[in-house]
Amino acid sequence: MAEYKGVLMYAEIGEGKLKAVSTELLGCGRKLADDLGQELYAVLVGSGVIGLAQETIAFGADRAYVVDAPLLKDYQADSYVTVMEKVVKQVMPQVLLLGQTTIGRDLAPRLAFRLGTAATTDCIELAIDLETKLMRQTKPVYGGNALAVFTCQSYPQIATVRPKAMSPLGRDDSRQGEVSTIEADLDPSAIRTKALEKVLEEVEGIKLEEAEVIVSGGRGIGGADGFKQLEELAKILKGAVGASRPPCDNGWVPDSLQIGLTGKIVAPNLYIAVAVSGASQHIAGCSGAKTIVAINKDPEANIFRQAHFGVVGDWKQVLPAFTNKVRELLAE
Numbered sequence: 001m002a003e004y005k006g007v008l009m010y011a012e013i014g015e016g017k018l019k020a021v022s023t024e025l026l027g028c029g030r031k032l033a034d035d036l037g038q039e040l041y042a043v044l045v046g047s048g049v050i051g052l053a054q055e056t057i058a059f060g061a062d063r064a065y066v067v068d069a070p071l072l073k074d075y076q077a078d079s080y081v082t083v084m085e086k087v088v089k090q091v092m093p094q095v096l097l098l099g100q101t102t103i104g105r106d107l108a109p110r111l112a113f114r115l116g117t118a119a120t121t122d123c124i125e126l127a128i129d130l131e132t133k134l135m136r137q138t139k140p141v142y143g144g145n146a147l148a149v150f151t152c153q154s155y156p157q158i159a160t161v162r163p164k165a166m167s168p169l170g171r172d173d174s175r176q177g178e179v180s181t182i183e184a185d186l187d188p189s190a191i192r193t194k195a196l197e198k199v200l201e202e203v204e205g206i207k208l209e210e211a212e213v214i215v216s217g218g219r220g221i222g223g224a225d226g227f228k229q230l231e232e233l234a235k236i237l238k239g240a241v242g243a244s245r246p247p248c249d250n251g252w253v254p255d256s257l258q259i260g261l262t263g264k265i266v267a268p269n270l271y272i273a274v275a276v277s278g279a280s281q282h283i284a285g286c287s288g289a290k291t292i293v294a295i296n297k298d299p300e301a302n303i304f305r306q307a308h309f310g311v312v313g314d315w316k317q318v319l320p321a322f323t324n325k326v327r328e329l330l331a332e
């Protein structure tokens with residue numbers, strides 16, 4: 001195992017920019033690499049992505065590897081897994097970090113299988129065990145009701161990290177690092193799928209995953225009209241509106257607003273859950289929020305076990321008063 005060295009992070013790119021999760025991975029990878037006394041590497045895969053390599057260095061990497069080829073324009077499992085397998089075999093890192101994103105969730109287990117190792121998905125904390133030098137990987141289990149810590153005895157230890165669980169370092173453009181290119185060497189006939197069209201999700205205002213404040217509504221809101229009041233509060237707090245599954249299933253709000261096990265996983269600073277019971281499948285999507293405030297008429301609702309602050313009452317009475325008070329305080 002001595003031949004394995006360093007921490008490699010997969011830098012995810014969207015709309016020509018490093019995604020926020022990539023800078024978070026660079027922050028957490030920097031700490032892991034420092035604790036191991038080793039280097040942090042970034043890998044960028046895509047078409048026309050070399051320009052972003054220096055940015056990974058500004059955010060903490062010692063070296064960036066770039067695989068840049070027209071065939072890599074869109075994410076395809078066949079091409080990206082092949083390329084990443086090649087990069088990992090060349091770099092031989094002890095640790096490989098990816099985001100807990102659509103791409104990371106697809107890549108990590110496939111790579112783990114090809115490399116004969118294991119992947120831990122959805123980690124919210126990573127640390128080096130100073131005795132064994134192995135990475136302790138903490139993730140929520142049982143729908144967010146417990147935390148489990150895993151270690152992996154084989155290299156590379158692969159982990160996907162939940163967006164917003166880690167903090168990026170400040171950008172420092174004076175940081176120096178090396179940029180190396182690796183040839184893709186892809187056989188086009190081995191790529192069995194083709195992206196025919198890209199449909200961008202239309203989002204008015206702030207994206208749920210990026211929002212610092214989320215006002216989320218449950219079945220108790222009663223209909224699409226009720227959500228307008230949630231939108232009002234979200235707007236004042238410069239946040240976004242989310243929902244539990246029933247409002248999405250009932251067509252009161254778009255499916256893209258669903259938070260939970262089968263929806264989006266969010267980690268805002270403030271999560272206001274209005275008329276949400278707090279089922280484990282919902283909590284799985286919002287347990288990473290720094291502060292949870294619940295409004296529910298049932299004092300026994302599970303959401304109060306998760307919430308830091310709670311109001312027992314009918315949201316139709318509580319929310320307008322709450323919204324007015326917030327407006328008043330923010331105007332001061």
Ligand SMILES: Cc1cc2nc3c(=O)[nH]c(=O)nc-3n(C[C@H](O)[C@H](O)[C@H](O)COP(=O)(O)OP(=O)(O)OC[C@H]3O[C@@H](n4cnc5c(N)ncnc54)[C@H](O)[C@@H]3O)c2cc1C
Nearest residue numbers: 218219220244245260261262263275277281282297314315
């Ligand atoms: C495999 C699987 C995956 C799932 N994935 C998800 C998921 O991703 N996300 C998700 O959310 N759910 C998911 N679910 C569904 C989940 O189990 C719950 O059914 C769902 O979260 C409940 O939504 P809710 O809290 O809005 O509704 P309910 O459980 O019906 O709760 C409504 C709440 O509103 C309160 N209320 C009613 N009227 C008022 C009022 N006037 N004022 C104040 N409070 C009021 C009630 O007291 C109650 O607590 C999944 C289920 C399964 C089986």
